[in-house]
Amino acid sequence: MTYLQPLTPEEKLSQGKSALGIHDVVVLCGSMRFAAEMTEVAIEQSVIGALVLKPDCNMKVEHPLWADPVEAEALKVCLDDQHRQKIRLADRVIVVGDYIGDSTRAEIAYARELGKPVRFTHPEVDPDAAGA
Template sequence: MSYPQLLTPEEKLAEGKTALGIRDVVVLCGSMRFAELMAEVAIEESVAGALVLKPDCNMKLPHPLWADPAEAEALKVRLDDQHRQKIRLADRVIVVGDYIGDSTRGEIAYARQLGKPIRFTHPEVDPAP
């Protein structure tokens, strides 16, 4: 007697997205110094039919929610974790901007580890060997 193969979490997610009619999820990564370019790429991808996930808290700008340095550091950790969740949900990744900092470099490595296709708005900054 053979038993059916259990689905991996990734396969379950893919089946769920298909069942819900979600066909293309893209996540934008990059420094918030490129927030305007990120917004433009989000518009282009949305018009093309993609569901766009992106960072929404620009901690480079003052805000009461991250005014306290200790709270800001804890928030940054949570937001980094949330962004990795967005990468896991996405079908593909777009890296925005002509600069790759440590956070974005980590996101790129994580997306590559998961086998996500990655496109760069500025391919010359791709840290791949």
């Protein structure tokens, strides 16, 4: 007698997205210094049919919601967690920009741990590329 193994959360997500007709979710990662380039990549991906997720709070630009340094640090932790959620939802990842900081490096590692394909707008900055 064969017993079916319960579906993993990843398998359930994949089946749910398929049932909803969601076939290509891409998340953009990178430093917010590349916000304008991220917008261009988001447009390009949207035009080819992808559902695009990206960071939307540019904490490098002054805003009342992160004016207080203590609140800003707490918000950054929350936003980093939200971005990891976006990576979990994504089918693939695009890293934007020609610089990889610690946060982006951690996002790349996380995406790769999850088996997500990772592409770079500037492949030479891939931390796992030969010679990098």
